[in-house]
Amino acid sequence: MSLLPGSSFSFAHPALFTDLYQLTMMQGYFREGLHTQDATFDLYYRRNPYQGGYAVWAGLEVALDYLEALRFSAADLDYLRSLGLFKEDFLAALESWRFTAQVTAFPEGSVVFPNEPLLTVRGPLWEAQLVETALLNILNFQTLVATKAARCLSAVQTSRYGGSVVEFGTRRAQGPDGALGAARAAVVGGATGTSNVQAAALYGLTPVGTHAHAWVESFPTELEAFRAYARLYPDSTTLLLDTFDTLESGLPNALTVARELRAQGHELRGVRLDSGDLAYLSARVRAALDEAGFPDVQIVASNDLSEFVIESVIREGGRIDVYGVGTQLATGGGEGGGALGGVYKLVALHGEDRMKLTGDPRKTSVPGLKRVWRATDTQGRLVIDVIASLDEPQPQAGARVSDPANPLRNTRLGAGLTWTDPRHVVMEGGQRSGEPEALTTIQARAVADLQRLPEGTRRLLNPHIYRVSLSQDLQGRRDALVAELRERHGL
Numbered sequence: 001m002s003l004l005p006g007s008s009f010s011f012a013h014p015a016l017f018t019d020l021y022q023l024t025m026m027q028g029y030f031r032e033g034l035h036t037q038d039a040t041f042d043l044y045y046r047r048n049p050y051q052g053g054y055a056v057w058a059g060l061e062v063a064l065d066y067l068e069a070l071r072f073s074a075a076d077l078d079y080l081r082s083l084g085l086f087k088e089d090f091l092a093a094l095e096s097w098r099f100t101a102q103v104t105a106f107p108e109g110s111v112v113f114p115n116e117p118l119l120t121v122r123g124p125l126w127e128a129q130l131v132e133t134a135l136l137n138i139l140n141f142q143t144l145v146a147t148k149a150a151r152c153l154s155a156v157q158t159s160r161y162g163g164s165v166v167e168f169g170t171r172r173a174q175g176p177d178g179a180l181g182a183a184r185a186a187v188v189g190g191a192t193g194t195s196n197v198q199a200a201a202l203y204g205l206t207p208v209g210t211h212a213h214a215w216v217e218s219f220p221t222e223l224e225a226f227r228a229y230a231r232l233y234p235d236s237t238t239l240l241l242d243t244f245d246t247l248e249s250g251l252p253n254a255l256t257v258a259r260e261l262r263a264q265g266h267e268l269r270g271v272r273l274d275s276g277d278l279a280y281l282s283a284r285v286r287a288a289l290d291e292a293g294f295p296d297v298q299i300v301a302s303n304d305l306s307e308f309v310i311e312s313v314i315r316e317g318g319r320i321d322v323y324g325v326g327t328q329l330a331t332g333g334g335e336g337g338g339a340l341g342g343v344y345k346l347v348a349l350h351g352e353d354r355m356k357l358t359g360d361p362r363k364t365s366v367p368g369l370k371r372v373w374r375a376t377d378t379q380g381r382l383v384i385d386v387i388a389s390l391d392e393p394q395p396q397a398g399a400r401v402s403d404p405a406n407p408l409r410n411t412r413l414g415a416g417l418t419w420t421d422p423r424h425v426v427m428e429g430g431q432r433s434g435e436p437e438a439l440t441t442i443q444a445r446a447v448a449d450l451q452r453l454p455e456g457t458r459r460l461l462n463p464h465i466y467r468v469s470l471s472q473d474l475q476g477r478r479d480a481l482v483a484e485l486r487e488r489h490g491l
């Protein structure tokens with residue numbers, strides 16, 4: 001069951017969850033008579049997290065919950081009035097203010113790449129402006145953590161024995177909201193569970209767990225501690241082996257309890273390793289369990305795990321079934337992690353292209369209303385994404401497309417590709433276009449999409465860079481606007 005059926009998040013004061021400048025600009029647009037202009041903003045990021053080859057797009061359902069909940073309560077307006085910045089006519093207009101815009105986005109769980117518009121908001125300028133902060137807050141973090149989970153899972157999949165990832169990171173996460181959001185995002189990216197009970201209750205997951213060293217330390221002997229736990233949870237006990245010595249004490253005591261449970265008609269579920277060389281120890285523990293007639297007892301491992309540790313443990317012959325990943329997963333940590341730098345840029349105003357010019361060509365935005373075309377080969381593998389103008393037809397074989405960060409690098413599209421337009425309108429008039437998607441559906445999409453990635457792009461270290469290109473039409477519009485802006489501003 002879920003404590004919040006059909007919904008994934010609740011904000012107490014959603015309209016105030018924004019940067020002050022959004023509100024001061026909103027008042028400005030209102031007083032200048034610009035607030036109802038038809039504006040389009042694109043949300044995208046420029047660099048994959050973890051120096052990887054992709055990201056897993058996560059947080060869309062949370063973002064839609066936020067947009068549907070958005071309104072200014074009487075208490076919000078009183079607070080804004082107390083700041084002395086806002087005039088009464090503006091505050092009065094906020095009383096009935098609602099988010100009424102259209103949102104187009106990749107389905108949550110899709111594999112996505114730098115520079116492509118992941119989400120587009122089109123509607124009255126003051127509405128589209130206000131939501132920048134919260135959308136980036138939600139989507140950057142969810143996407144970062146979902147990508148980390150996917151990387152851990154892809155490391156697990158290098159084992160011919162299979163395995164799964166669970167999220168153990170609440171104690172090290174960035175505060176309570178960070179922990180809940182991370183648990184959700186970890187599941188989007190492929191984790192099969194979380195130890196956080198509130199997250200499980202909110203998102204309709206089954207909480208998972210073993211026991212801590214404190215349990216063993218609270219009994220005169222390790223064996224008594226193991227027996228007491230097994231008595232209480234005869235069908236779901238996982239014993240932690242390393243309080244004193246994994247191979248000399250924990251393992252033999254766990255085998256004793258496994259035999260005692262079986263004599264009573266139950267089975268020990270698992271053992272957990274939490275220190276030492278996890279490859280060596282898990283291979284030794286697996287062999288001992290198998291030899292003693294317990295091939296189904298699972299080996300859980302924890303202790304500062306990351307995608308790279310998982311890959312290494314497997315390469316060295318480790319036999320772990322469940323990887324409990326904490327700090328690195330819940331914080332989105334590790335090299336190239338910490339935060340996803342997604343941005344939200346105005347790309348059109350009443351139908352006319354808009355863009356930000358900058359000295360750094362990688363930061364120059366792509367103007368205009370767009371569509372993303374995604375090509376797959378005959379085996380269903382992703383080949384290339386082409387960002388095109390909204391009204392452009394499906395790309396044709398032989399057409400030239402260019403690198404958004406470097407127009408001099410261009411390429412011709414091959415033949416035999418199947419083109420799809422994966423983005424959909426997910427909100428119209430401020431209302432969801434369909435029912436919220438279940439986390440299980442979103443996770444299944446992520447797992448399937450990751451399988452469609454070329455192996456080199458999925459690689460953890462120095463991956464092959466998946467091509468995201470601009471159509472010639474869009475590149476031409478961008479060049480024309482750059483030239484016009486330079487002339488207008490004397491640059």
Ligand SMILES: Nc1ncnc2c1ncn2[C@@H]1O[C@H](COP(=O)(O)OP(=O)(O)OP(=O)(O)O)[C@@H](O)[C@H]1O
Nearest residue numbers: 274275276277278279280303304305309312313316
């Ligand atoms: N076979 C392996 N390959 C790569 N990394 C491993 C392997 N086994 C364990 N690790 C990782 O090595 C790191 C350190 O393990 P180490 O053995 O130093 O810690 P420990 O014995 O658990 O000590 P502590 O009790 O302080 O945690 C951990 O991040 C662990 O996940």
Ligand SMILES: O=P(O)(O)OC[C@H]1O[C@H](OP(=O)(O)OP(=O)(O)O)[C@H](O)[C@@H]1O
Nearest residue numbers: 168274302303304305324325326327328
């Ligand atoms: O991926 P991680 O961040 O390691 O998260 C999981 C860890 O959390 C717990 O121990 P904790 O770290 O609290 O104590 P310990 O280091 O003494 O085991 C648990 O035993 C794992 O080792």
Ligand SMILES: O=C(O)c1cccnc1
Nearest residue numbers: 168195208209210211302
């Ligand atoms: O249940 C566990 O084993 C667990 C939960 C959180 C953190 N470390 C371990």
